[in-house]
Amino acid sequence: MFRLFTAALAVAALALPALAQEAGETPEPRVWESRGQVTVGDQRIRYTATAGETFLRDSDGNPTAAIFATSYVADGTSDPRTRPVAFVFNGGPGSASLWLHMGVFGPQRLVLPDAMDDGAAPFDVVENAYSILDVADLVFVDPVGTGWSRAIGDSEGSDFWGVNEDGESLAQFIRIWLSENQRWNSPKYLLGESYGTLRIGSLLNQLEGSYTDVSINGVALISTVLDFRYDDTSDGNDVGYVGLMPGYAATAWYHGKVDRAAWGGDIEAFLTGARTFAIEEYMPALMHGVNLPADRRDRVIATLSRFTGLSEVFLDRANMRVSLQRFQRELRRNEGLSVGRLDSRYTGVEVDGVGERPETDPSFYGIDGSFTASMLDYFGRTLGVDLTEYYSTIGGVRGWNWDAGDSGDNNYINVAPWISRAMRQNSDLEVLVQQGYYDLATPFFAAELMFNQPGFDQERVHFRYYEAGHMMYIHHPSLLTMTDDVRALIAD
Numbered sequence: 001m002f003r004l005f006t007a008a009l010a011v012a013a014l015a016l017p018a019l020a021q022e023a024g025e026t027p028e029p030r031v032w033e034s035r036g037q038v039t040v041g042d043q044r045i046r047y048t049a050t051a052g053e054t055f056l057r058d059s060d061g062n063p064t065a066a067i068f069a070t071s072y073v074a075d076g077t078s079d080p081r082t083r084p085v086a087f088v089f090n091g092g093p094g095s096a097s098l099w100l101h102m103g104v105f106g107p108q109r110l111v112l113p114d115a116m117d118d119g120a121a122p123f124d125v126v127e128n129a130y131s132i133l134d135v136a137d138l139v140f141v142d143p144v145g146t147g148w149s150r151a152i153g154d155s156e157g158s159d160f161w162g163v164n165e166d167g168e169s170l171a172q173f174i175r176i177w178l179s180e181n182q183r184w185n186s187p188k189y190l191l192g193e194s195y196g197t198l199r200i201g202s203l204l205n206q207l208e209g210s211y212t213d214v215s216i217n218g219v220a221l222i223s224t225v226l227d228f229r230y231d232d233t234s235d236g237n238d239v240g241y242v243g244l245m246p247g248y249a250a251t252a253w254y255h256g257k258v259d260r261a262a263w264g265g266d267i268e269a270f271l272t273g274a275r276t277f278a279i280e281e282y283m284p285a286l287m288h289g290v291n292l293p294a295d296r297r298d299r300v301i302a303t304l305s306r307f308t309g310l311s312e313v314f315l316d317r318a319n320m321r322v323s324l325q326r327f328q329r330e331l332r333r334n335e336g337l338s339v340g341r342l343d344s345r346y347t348g349v350e351v352d353g354v355g356e357r358p359e360t361d362p363s364f365y366g367i368d369g370s371f372t373a374s375m376l377d378y379f380g381r382t383l384g385v386d387l388t389e390y391y392s393t394i395g396g397v398r399g400w401n402w403d404a405g406d407s408g409d410n411n412y413i414n415v416a417p418w419i420s421r422a423m424r425q426n427s428d429l430e431v432l433v434q435q436g437y438y439d440l441a442t443p444f445f446a447a448e449l450m451f452n453q454p455g456f457d458q459e460r461v462h463f464r465y466y467e468a469g470h471m472m473y474i475h476h477p478s479l480l481t482m483t484d485d486v487r488a489l490i491a492d
Contacts, residue, residue, distance in 0.1 A: 027152070029053035029066065032384045036072075038107040038127055040134040046075045047107070047133060051383045054180075055152070056172050064155040067173045068148040070097075070140045070383070072107060072133055073181070084136040084187035084217070084490050087174055089143065091195025093166065094397030096147035097140040098375040100193055100222075104473035104483060105138060107131050108382070110374045112474050116346075117362075118370035125374050130483040135490045136189065139177060143170060143199075145397040148387060162401025163413065167202030174207070174214060187217040189490055194442055194470065197221040201415025202404070204422040208429075216422070218430040218489045222482075223442040223470045227414040230446035233323045237412075238286040241321050242278050243446030248327055249274035249307040250437040250444075251344040257309025257331060267467070271437070274307050275445060286320065324440055325357035338362065343469025344438040363469060368393065420455035431461045432489045434482055439470040462489075 031052030038045050050073070053066040077083040090099050102110045102125070109128035112118055132138070142149040144160035151157045160169045178184045192200045200219050207214040225231065230243035252258045253267055263270040285292055285300040292300075301320060305312045309331055310322065318326070328338045329350065336353060340346035340363025348362030372393045379385040402413050423429050433451065435444035444465060451461055464485045468475035472482055 027063075029055055030387075032386070034383050036107055036382070038129075038131055038133060040129060040131050043134050045133050047072045047137075048075070049107075049383055051379065051385050053148075054173055054176055056169055056176075063153050065144050065151050065160060065169060066149060067144070067169070068142045069173070069177070070101065070106075071177070071181075072138045074133060074137060080183050080186045084189060085139065085178075085181075085183055086132070086136045086189040086191050086490065087139045087141055087170075087177075088191045089141045089170070089196045089199060090193050091197070091199065092146065092394055092397060093143070093161070093195050093199075093400050094146060094392075095195070095394040096142045096375075096392060098147070098371050098393060099471060100191065100473075101140045102371055102375050102378065103471060104128075104130065104479060105132055105191070105486075106140065107133060108378055110370055112367060112370060114475055117365070118367050120369065121373050123370045123374050125378065130479055132483060132487050132490065135487050137183075137186075141170060141173060146392050146394070148389060148391055157397070158399055161397055161399060163198070163202050163404040163415070165401060166199060167206045170199065171203055171206035171214070174203075178214070187490075188214065189218050189220070190216055191220040191222065191486065193222040194225065197224045197442075198226055198413070198415050201226055201418045205415070205418040208422045208426055209418075215426050215428070217428055218432065219419075220432045220434060220486050220489060221447075222434045223439055223472075224433050224435065224447040224450075225442045226416040226419065226447075227450045228412040229414070230449045231443050232412060233321070238321070239283070239449070240446075241286065242283045243449055244324060244327075244440065244443050245278045245282060245304075245308070246271055246274040246445040247344075247437070247440050247443035248310075248322070251327075251339060251440065252307065252309030252331060254345055254438060255309070255331060255339065258306065267437070275448075277303055277307060278445065282320075328358045328440070329356055340364075340438075340440075340469065342439065342441050342471065343436070343474075344440050345469060367471070367474065416450055416453065417455065423457050423460060424455075429460065430489060431456075432485060433461060433463045434466070434472070434485065435463065436466050436468040436470060436472040436478070438468060439472075441470050 029052060034049045036047055036049050051070040053068055055063040056065040056067060058064050088097060088100050088105055090097050107128055108125055111124040111126055143166055144151055145157045151159060160166060190200045190203060229239055231240055233240040250271060253270055281300055301312050301315045304315055314330060328341060331339055336350055337347040338350050338358035341361045343363035346363035348358060350359060376391055404413055433447055435447055437444060466472040466478035466482060468478040472478040
């Protein structure tokens, strides 16, 4: 959920209320502590939950930001070296951590219908038997401008809204948390979704860069985007179409727009074929441009049609280059439907039968109300958080600074070099890459293309795939396997 979400939303930025502060008086962080328990597997885990603010400070000791985080620390650990801790965040940029908190890793979980609109309250929240509290303590972090986190003192939100600025602030938060909880010698993990995966690259640059002081044992990149070249279809960037194409194929497979029988009903074989076509035929054809021979162009268009479910006439008129929004509308246009961006299994009804883009993303409006209501209800009734201030689920961050300095010398943000450098300088760093086949916001093939570049120790990069979308955990079979995969990253 990076600009992935915010580009798809028309949400007005709401002013976050400032902390009350008397003249000359420094406010105190607001913190709520409670006790809880959850059964995971055959373990009954008792824990202390701490929800509240941590103040970031400048070099003079003046508070600059209040970071709201929720920590779950299990009972019974006498030696912190034996108990890992995982820092968890979502993306946006501008999204609070409620999605991973209530959707997959926390002690309670929202249950949703599969690939259907969530409707209205009441929503079903249950004890989360798939939480990873059995293998790690958890810290869910909301960056400035998300949830209840905000700038304070003389600072403004924009001071924290950028690739480097965001990484610096969360790196400071992590160091403070490790000190306050005496956990410097615990194994440490970063779990991030969407822009949260890019945030992990920035954090590794801050924590394991030139002045290393926090070495990370492993990271989980959930719906990965590190190098924007591989899924951006701006004019002149043909590689973006290549990164998207196998995701289009997966979507066409799900909606029955391709000949499944020709592949023996095997989606894995089908997507292997789509990958091969994308690299061996589609990409060279795009590179030839207007000099591509007519007969070769016809063959490529015919094959592209068989993989994507789009007509040859449409592909010809689009010059073999179909943007994401056009694909969302075109695949099921004749039925008056669009497909989702975050999760292309979802469909939305379109009133305008000739439009070239969806009214909005049905895979976002299909889940947003339930997550917000469930998170705030849980904060208030279970964790005892007594706040009535506006809680920014997503959309409260504007004017993001995408300049990341030495992360790349082109117009596309690229933090992959920071991750590969961290792997070279930290022999214990393991990278788990988790991708949904039906995620068109951070396509699985785009992530593969990025990790195929030189500099990565392939033995420590582990790809895992799910027949779901961007938030694969709302698909129950994928929830089971993805939590097992993260558990293996931490426990092995």
